[in-house]
Amino acid sequence: MDENIIKGILERVATGKITQEEGFTQLKNFPNEDIGFANIDQHRNIRTGYPEAIFCLGKTKLQVLEIMKRLCENNANVIATRASQEVFDYLKDEIKEAVYYEAPKMIVVNRNAKIQSEKVIAVICAGTADIPVAEEAAITCEVLGNKVDRIYDVGVAGIHRLLSKSGRIQAANVIIVVAGMEGALASVVGGLVDKPVIAVPTSIGYGASFHGLAALLAMLNSCATGVGVVNIDNGFGAAYLASNINRL
Numbered sequence: 001m002d003e004n005i006i007k008g009i010l011e012r013v014a015t016g017k018i019t020q021e022e023g024f025t026q027l028k029n030f031p032n033e034d035i036g037f038a039n040i041d042q043h044r045n046i047r048t049g050y051p052e053a054i055f056c057l058g059k060t061k062l063q064v065l066e067i068m069k070r071l072c073e074n075n076a077n078v079i080a081t082r083a084s085q086e087v088f089d090y091l092k093d094e095i096k097e098a099v100y101y102e103a104p105k106m107i108v109v110n111r112n113a114k115i116q117s118e119k120v121i122a123v124i125c126a127g128t129a130d131i132p133v134a135e136e137a138a139i140t141c142e143v144l145g146n147k148v149d150r151i152y153d154v155g156v157a158g159i160h161r162l163l164s165k166s167g168r169i170q171a172a173n174v175i176i177v178v179a180g181m182e183g184a185l186a187s188v189v190g191g192l193v194d195k196p197v198i199a200v201p202t203s204i205g206y207g208a209s210f211h212g213l214a215a216l217l218a219m220l221n222s223c224a225t226g227v228g229v230v231n232i233d234n235g236f237g238a239a240y241l242a243s244n245i246n247r248l
Helices: 004-014 020-029 044-048 061-074 085-091 128-143 156-163 166-171 185-190 207-220 235-247
Strands: 077-081 099-101 106-110 117-125 146-151 174-179 197-201 227-229
Touching (some): 004 020, 061 077, 061 085, 061 106, 077 128, 085 106, 106 128, 117 166, 117 235, 128 146, 128 174, 128 197, 128 235, 156 185, 174 185, 185 197, 197 207, 197 235, 207 227
Parallel strands (some): 117 146, 117 174, 174 197
Antiparallel strands (some): 077 106, 099 106
């Protein structure tokens, strides 16, 4: 957790600028920072352990830049998802610590790349075409302080590929399974392990996959126990949930 905000409030209490009661109220109420086009939740890190993330789709380049600059003032690590190369090119000169990951279309500022847990999150994907969503999950997990084991291209069309990785899969504390087409990989993995499995359907597949709906429904109807499902292509949401489980 970034402690800058807490330290600032404690310093104001210690120097008499605010009373102890006022300091407690500030910590309790979690005010937002209103910059006109956005209300930035600067206290989310205190409340949840993770800073607010930026979803870039639908935002202008200037809006992404301004939000990211404000978040960088109070947080060591900042994540922006679904960001184009154009958006990154626009802000990289002002936010020099920002790094762009092309496959998942993420912009990351990671000043504090400290492992918070020795427990491993395995990110498994069915096919190479699923890697962008898998990388969104894997990179998010890493920025949130987790060890990640990437196990890619092990779909059910060649089940021996998955079984050859069984030792690594069994060693994980939480497993994220990313798959398109019929989404069967999540059920298969769920039947092999005694750990939580978070299934991520992707929009990869032919026409009858309905842009991921077929995989989503298959995962929701999994006959394996212990499988939870997030939204289509939502690698970020899966990573956030996996990280929460890993912190327990």
